[in-house]
Amino acid sequence: MHARATPNQPADVATAAQPPRRAPAARVRRQWLSRRWAPYVFISPFFILFAVFGLFPLLFSIYLSFHRWDPAEGLAAMRFVAFENYLYVLQDDDWFRHSIFNTLWLALVSGLPQHLVALPLAFFFHSALGRWRNAVVGVYFLPFITSTVAISLVFSTLFSRDFGMVNVMLTAMHQVPVLGWLFPSTNIDWSQPGYTKWMIAFVVWWRYVGWNAVLYLSAMQTIPRDLYEAATIDGAKPWQQFRHITLPLLKPMIFFAVTLTIIGNLQLFEEPFILTGGTGGIGQAGKTAAMHMYGTAFVDGDFGTASAIAWLLFLLIGAATWANNRLLGKRD
Amino acid sequence: MRTDLTPQRLIAYVIVAIGAVLMLGPFYFMFVFATHTNREILSMPPPLWFGSAFVDNLDQLLRSLPHFWKNVGWSVYVALMSTVLNLFFCSLAGFAFAMYDFKWREGLFAMVMATMLLPSFVGMIPTALTMSWLEWMNQPRALYVPGAVGALGIFMMRQYIESAIPRELIDAARIDGCGEFAIYWRVVLPLIGPALGTLGLITFIGSWNNFIGPLIVIRDMEMYTVPLALRSLQGTGQIPWGAISAGSAIAVLPLLVLFMLASRRLIEGLTAGAVKA
Numbered sequence: 001m002h003a004r005a006t007p008n009q010p011a012d013v014a015t016a017a018q019p020p021r022r023a024p025a026a027r028v029r030r031q032w033l034s035r036r037w038a039p040y041v042f043i044s045p046f047f048i049l050f051a052v053f054g055l056f057p058l059l060f061s062i063y064l065s066f067h068r069w070d071p072a073e074g075l076a077a078m079r080f081v082a083f084e085n086y087l088y089v090l091q092d093d094d095w096f097r098h099s100i101f102n103t104l105w106l107a108l109v110s111g112l113p114q115h116l117v118a119l120p121l122a123f124f125f126h127s128a129l130g131r132w133r134n135a136v137v138g139v140y141f142l143p144f145i146t147s148t149v150a151i152s153l154v155f156s157t158l159f160s161r162d163f164g165m166v167n168v169m170l171t172a173m174h175q176v177p178v179l180g181w182l183f184p185s186t187n188i189d190w191s192q193p194g195y196t197k198w199m200i201a202f203v204v205w206w207r208y209v210g211w212n213a214v215l216y217l218s219a220m221q222t223i224p225r226d227l228y229e230a231a232t233i234d235g236a237k238p239w240q241q242f243r244h245i246t247l248p249l250l251k252p253m254i255f256f257a258v259t260l261t262i263i264g265n266l267q268l269f270e271e272p273f274i275l276t277g278g279t280g281g282i283g284q285a286g287k288t289a290a291m292h293m294y295g296t297a298f299v300d301g302d303f304g305t306a307s308a309i310a311w312l313l314f315l316l317i318g319a320a321t322w323a324n325n326r327l328l329g330k331r332d
Numbered sequence: 333m334r335t336d337l338t339p340q341r342l343i344a345y346v347i348v349a350i351g352a353v354l355m356l357g358p359f360y361f362m363f364v365f366a367t368h369t370n371r372e373i374l375s376m377p378p379p380l381w382f383g384s385a386f387v388d389n390l391d392q393l394l395r396s397l398p399h400f401w402k403n404v405g406w407s408v409y410v411a412l413m414s415t416v417l418n419l420f421f422c423s424l425a426g427f428a429f430a431m432y433d434f435k436w437r438e439g440l441f442a443m444v445m446a447t448m449l450l451p452s453f454v455g456m457i458p459t460a461l462t463m464s465w466l467e468w469m470n471q472p473r474a475l476y477v478p479g480a481v482g483a484l485g486i487f488m489m490r491q492y493i494e495s496a497i498p499r500e501l502i503d504a505a506r507i508d509g510c511g512e513f514a515i516y517w518r519v520v521l522p523l524i525g526p527a528l529g530t531l532g533l534i535t536f537i538g539s540w541n542n543f544i545g546p547l548i549v550i551r552d553m554e555m556y557t558v559p560l561a562l563r564s565l566q567g568t569g570q571i572p573w574g575a576i577s578a579g580s581a582i583a584v585l586p587l588l589v590l591f592m593l594a595s596r597r598l599i600e601g602l603t604a605g606a607v608k609a
Binding site: 032036039047049050054056057060137140141146151153155156157206210215263267269270293297307313 | 351357361373429434437454455456458462506513540558566587
């Protein structure tokens with residue numbers, strides 16, 4: 001401080017250099033950080049990092065989506081094209097339509113069973129597992145925390161046509177008397193377009209079913225036990241209890257979990273990317289919208305179009321979330 | 333709510349048990365295949381029990397990925413850096429939101445929470461450009477700096493600090509002449525161990541599994557993280573399944589160990605944001 005004393009500031013240099021003496025009873029040391037400003041300083045790292053690595057990229061991506069640009073030529077080569085990128089993607093980019101179809105298909109085929117299985121599973125965890133519960137829940141939850149890449153690579157081994165364990169098991173099931181006709185008699189080539197999506201959907205389902213079950217379980221645990229006890233006394237069977245107590249009280253969580261699934265599934269990238277070797281598979285049968293965006297940007301080098309794809313995908317996610325809100329989110 | 337073992341209940345147990353096998357199966361085969369040569373894996377029927385070729389597979393893995401141990405090292409480094417930075421910045425911000433009354437507190441907190449709604453993939457392209465302008469391409473810091481503090485962590489820390497630390501304690505420290513940062517460092521931090529543990533686990537695992545981040549900003553094989561290195565084994569020609577399984581097993585093993593040690597805390601931490609939302 002004292003170094004700043006200039007002729008313009010006729011402050012008494014001696015007193016400015018030494019803080020005013022305080023009564024010894026109020027032993028308040030001067031802090032480098034006052035109580036008033038401390039909270040702002042403490043929360044600032046978040047806002048600084050978010051501005052640089054969150055907000056700026058987002059805004060730049062909007063800007064980019066209205067431009068044609070070859071990154072090799074530097075920022076000056078950016079040319080404003082208004083909605084041309086969007087129009088191109090919507091009208092002429094056949095792979096975009098194709099990838100949106102794949103994305104929606106995968107979102108539905110892997111997403112719906114996630115919840116249809118997770119709900120009764122959670123109810124069973126909640127009502128019938130006792131001492132073993134944590135271990136069993138842990139087993140179902142494990143896929144959620146493991147490396148997508150590592151596990152998808154393992155799945156591509158398991159789904160191999162000639163030696164994969166999945167085909168071995170399916171064809172073995174074909175030999176079972178009554179139910180045999182449900183299973184294929186010969187090995188399935190999972191890399192063929194008709195099967196690729198089913199494979200991806202299964203792996204996605206496998207990864208997230210336990211996560212959803214845990215979400216539902218945690219919500220079930222907040223439902224008061226007396227409700228079930230009263231229902232049992234009135235002679236309600238487990239199914240009736242599930243139908244009339246658990247399900248209605250779980251509605252907010254169902255809405256939340258389905259929302260998470262929609263948002264996550266529409267951005268699906270890693271599982272299809274690894275399972276199809278990064279190519280999208282034969283006939284691009286496993287190419288999702290996020291993969292299409294990645295390819296447009298980093299393989300074709302067309303950042304403007306890729307940004308337009310990103311925002312169109314964002315709009316789609318917004319619309320799906322809105323529709324879900326109308327469907328499940330209504331309070332009644 | 334214990335009831336008798338009715339037939340329906342028995343069927344339910346069987347279904348849940350089959351499901352558990354389905355959940356664990358891929359992990360089991362990952363470890364089994366890691367111990368077999370390619371030839372054994374490709375035979376019919378495939379091996380069901382452990383073999384003796386793990387060292388050979390590791391050998392082959394290291395021939396295809398000469399920097400594999402370095403890649404593991406980068407994964408550890410990036411995960412540790414993310415974890416340390418997240419614990420520091422998230423707890424600091426959580427402390428501020430929990431224990432100070434300041435102007436715009438609720439508004440700023442709402443802003444922090446709102447960032448969770450932003451889709452990360454939309455920022456993918458400009459993030460890559462930002463990193464190349466900063467000349468952070470191929471740099472581990474491109475992976476741990478952007479995520480050094482996050483909304484979920486701040487939320488968790490605020491909840492925990494609010495419930496675990498009485499404000500009187502903070503006031504007492506202040507009266508004793510403790511500075512604001514020293515209150516955080518010497519009073520708050522030692523008291524929030526459990527929350528730090530949970531957030532640390534979540535951050536470490538998230539960073540360890542991160543694939544899209546390195547896919548976009550890391551170009552040199554020498555700087556790859558483990559997921560990226562494993563993915564590069566998927567070339568054309570004969571796929572080295574044994575080596576891939578061995579590498580996958582090495583990538584997943586630390587997570588399995590962490591999970592066995594702390595599955596309860598991890599599950600509770602991950603669903604904390606969800607349940608209270």
